[in-house]
Amino acid sequence: MTDESSAQNLTGLDKAAILLLSLGEETAAEVLKHMGPKEVQMLGMQMASLRNIGKGAVEDVVDEFLEKVEEQTGIGIGTEDYIRSTLKSALGDDKAGALIDRILAGANTKGLDTLKWMDARSVADVIRFEHPQIQSIVLSYLDPDQSAEVLQILPEKVRVDLALRISALEAVQPDALQELNDIMEKQFTGSGSTQSRQIGGVKKVADIMNxxxxxxxxxxxDSIRESDEDLAQKIEDLMFVFDNLSDVDDRGIQALLREISTDTLVIALKACDEDIKEKIFKNMSKRAAELMRDDLDAMGPVKLSEVEAAQKEILTVARRMADAGEIVLGGGGEEMV
Known part of the structure; x- marks a missing residue:
């Protein structure tokens, strides 16, 4: 990243990484303890990629953080009930559960949750020789992006079978989940929850495919379509792909653009429909849109894999923002409430 005198051009992820770096090792470590594996990985990678951040930018980031703290924090509200209520309102019961345990009870990750902190290849090695039904439950339990990485590492011949099994999964009974957790505990330590879990299903497969x-x-x-055309259609209806950005409202597009880099965006737009480009351009300043059009015109051939990677990166940010309630993803079968 080039030297910036202010935080004006920094994304939210940039600012978070700069703030953690400015806190010092011990304080940053304490903050990271309260985050999930995905957030830790994203922030760690961003912290490692930061280069030549100017003093002005650091000061702006810290000032912005302090302003937000002053706006949102009162005296005497740091109670357990307040924290539980706030996290559940922000994340929902399922997502907040594990985070609350780590913050309030200091619980270590155990059993199946340990897999969420492992890289995809390690997870693949752990489940490689398990029964396909166990593999499908594990993949359903993980976050979709991690499941996608694991699935791509597993042998090609088992991928379709696992996708079909995941689509057929519904609630997993407590005893079955506890038994699976016990299997994981043979390699890790800890005890698991005995609550039933709603995992798997067609939406989970769509999320993984994304x-x-x-x-x-x-x-x-294609293989799923050959086996079950109706199921393939249901999965595709629930997938949110790059073209679906045209269904996001203008405010959502503007919020998304603040979180992604110009370099990533210009590559992602290289091979997309004109209506998507126009959607993006109209939510930029006139000058920024003109510069991006010029960049696109001047850009030489780009590998399709690079375009797809850039689009996936933007979609990952979009889904994260949607999960946080910052934007609403339209289209792709996304339910509106």
């Missing part, structure tokens, strides 16, 4: 690279996604979807 995070797979274009070639693997196409192969799996």
């Amino acid at each position: 995070f797979m690279d274009g070639s693997n996604e196409a192969l799996i979807m």
